[in-house]
Amino acid sequence: MMLQSRPSAALRAGFLGLSLLLSGTALAQEAVTIRFVHTNDIDRMSPEKGRGGFARLATVVKEEKAKGNAFFIHAGDTISPSLLSGFDKGAHIIDILNRMGVDAMAPGNHEFDLGDAAFRARMAEAKFDVLATNIIDGNGLPANTKADKVVEVQGVKIGFFGLTTETTPIESSPGTIKFSSTIDTARAKAKELREKGADLVVAVAHTPLAVDMIIARSAGVDVVIGGHDEHLLAFYDGKVVLSEAESQANFVNVVELSVNKATKDGKTTVTWSPNFRIVDTVSVKPDPDIEAVVKGYEDKLSKELDVEIGTTETALDSRRATVRGGEAAMGNLIADAMKAAVGADVALTNGGGIRADKQYQAGQKLTRRDILSEMPFGNTTVLLEVTGAQIKDALENGVSQVRELGGRFPQVSGIVAEVDVKEPVGSRVKSVKINGEPLDPAKTYKLATNDFVGRGGDGYRSFTGAKSLIDTSASQLMASQVIDYVAKAGKVAPKVEGRVILR
Incomplete structure (x- = not known):
């Protein structure tokens, strides 16, 4: 039996590889x-x-x-x-x-x-x-x-x-x-x-x-x-x-x-x-x-955040569908605190900015952590001078995506609005009262809102260009205002009371 030398075997292998390449075989x-x-x-x-x-x-x-x-x-x-x-x-x-x-x-x-x-x-x-x-x-x-x-x-x-x-x-x-x-x-x-x-x-x-x-x-x-x-x-x-x-x-x-x-x-x-x-x-x-x-990181802030600030005597619900789909007791609490903090006639904040997605039982103690969890964006409260017509336009925007649970849904204070969601977008707000009186389109009102909405965020373009009475540079954290509001009251009892009535 003849034994093939290694150089000869390598040469043959090289020729075989070349043959495969030339014949178009894939490598x-x-x-x-x-x-x-x-x-x-x-x-x-x-x-x-x-x-x-x-x-x-x-x-x-x-x-x-x-x-x-x-x-x-x-x-x-x-x-x-x-x-x-x-x-x-x-x-x-x-x-x-x-x-x-x-x-x-x-x-x-x-x-x-x-x-x-x-x-x-x-x-x-x-x-x-x-x-x-x-x-x-x-x-x-x-x-x-x-x-x-x-x-x-x-x-x-x-x-x-x-x-x-x-x-x-x-x-x-x-x-x-x-x-x-x-x-x-x-x-x-x-x-x-x-x-x-x-x-x-x-x-x-x-x-x-x-x-x-x-x-x-x-x-x-x-x-x-x-x-x-x-x-x-x-x-x-x-x-x-x-x-x-x-x-x-x-x-x-x-x-x-x-x-x-x-x-x-x-x-x-x-x-x-x-x-x-x-x-x-x-x-x-x-x-x-x-x-x-x-x-x-959790330990670093716990001492400050876990301080109790007050009690809610009513149940609160900040779940996504609740704060984006209609008036919510949590939204009313936040809007009331904003309105009081800056001395506004009315307040409006977008439901999508309420984020903790949780429920609180009646009688539950509220902590700083609870409030900051609800408003984690670091938003501040601005005070704008707006007309009644601008408020109505803003409310139309706010209810334009209610069926889709859009984040723009308006949580309000000082406002009662009746809305027909069966009507086309832009024609849903049927009546508006401001602190018990019919809205006057030509009258100016002091509106508290968050800085995001105030500059037209979430589609609130009607506020763009409004006169600032308290602008962003002078504004305070919304969360801090709500914390102070609850702490000052000791007990709060917000509830759904017909501020935004959906029909």
């Missing part, structure tokens, strides 16, 4: 598994009923990264609204995220709740990549953010970019910061990343679901990691993956792609198939390091 690498560990809309540090919070999220991230080829993606809404953000403007959230190995984050609209200066300060502190692809600050991107990010994993190039809903100026307080079209930006950036050699294109999108779907169907991306609507969603149409992970890290979505990359006749093709895992964090053990950081 393919083994499938590469890539994981995207996804969270969005998380501002609550600690778990609620054993589910959610940063420590449990951190455990999932660590476990997935230990498997290799894993990216921790945050789809925005995190520095606000939260209890501590009313004090430190979200600095504690960035500190926690800096310890968790975030690979990419897109800002959400709530990143701007505390103003453009606070947004810039938090971005400066971030030690992870913030993708602000469609955000314009001055003549370019916000400082310490990126337009995109390309990472190569075992020969597979992944391009990431971020999108922030262009409705942010209506929903939040971005100041001079502007937002270009999310859909146009997605299409242009996906094309650019493909031209740069990206095999997979991932949009990290803090946009409404309807926009997510347009991007998925028409922008040329492979994956949309979404936030904003707070759905628990894993979607695949045979071409594009769309994921959204509810909120508060109650659930963590893990999107796995098995990627095959092959070259034939000098042309590279990439195919992939997805697998979804939804992790319910009620079954996850908290990461001890992050849990300790969270506890430190």
Whole structure:
């Protein structure tokens, strides 16, 4: 038997490889598994009923990264609204995220709740990549953010970019910061990343679901990691993956792609198939390091926040459907406190700014923490001089989305409005009384509202340009005014009493 020498065997193998190439046979690498560990809309540090919070999220991230080829993606809404953000403007959230190995984050609209200066300060502190692809600050991107990010994993190039809903100026307080079209930006950036050699294109999108779907169907991306609507969603149409992970890290979505990359006749093709895992964090053990950081922040404020300020003699309800769907006792309490604090004729605040989503029993003690949890945005109370006509226009706006539970629903004091929700938007308010007297469209009234609504937020454009009697620079925190109001009274008994009557 003849033994073939090693050089001869190598030569033959070389000729065989060349023959395969010349005959057009594809050369393919083994499938590469890539994981995207996804969270969005998380501002609550600690778990609620054993589910959610940063420590449990951190455990999932660590476990997935230990498997290799894993990216921790945050789809925005995190520095606000939260209890501590009313004090430190979200600095504690960035500190926690800096310890968790975030690979990419897109800002959400709530990143701007505390103003453009606070947004810039938090971005400066971030030690992870913030993708602000469609955000314009001055003549370019916000400082310490990126337009995109390309990472190569075992020969597979992944391009990431971020999108922030262009409705942010209506929903939040971005100041001079502007937002270009999310859909146009997605299409242009996906094309650019493909031209740069990206095999997979991932949009990290803090946009409404309807926009997510347009991007998925028409922008040329492979994956949309979404936030904003707070759905628990894993979607695949045979071409594009769309994921959204509810909120508060109650659930963590893990999107796995098995990627095959092959070259034939000098042309590279990439195919992939997805697998979804939804992790319910009620079954996850908290990461001890992050849990300790969270506890430190909680302890720091507990002594001040847990001070009892008074008692509610009536039941209160600040659940989302309650404060956005009609008159609420909690809304009446807040509006009454605002009106009294600045000596206004009337007060109006948007129900979407009431955030704790909880119920209080009659006879329950109220603490500073309770009040600050209800108003975590750090809003202040401004005093405006407005006409009766402006008040009626504002009320029309306030009830325009009542069926959709829009955040603009008006919680009021000194006002009684009768509304027919069966009428078209803009024609629903049938009568208005101001402190018992019919509203006079030509008369001027002193109106207390929050600074967000006062500058036209949530669609309250009728207040834009109104004369300021107490402007933002001289205004006080709404939460502090409510705390003082309850503390001074000792006992409060707000109730639903027909201030906004829906028919």
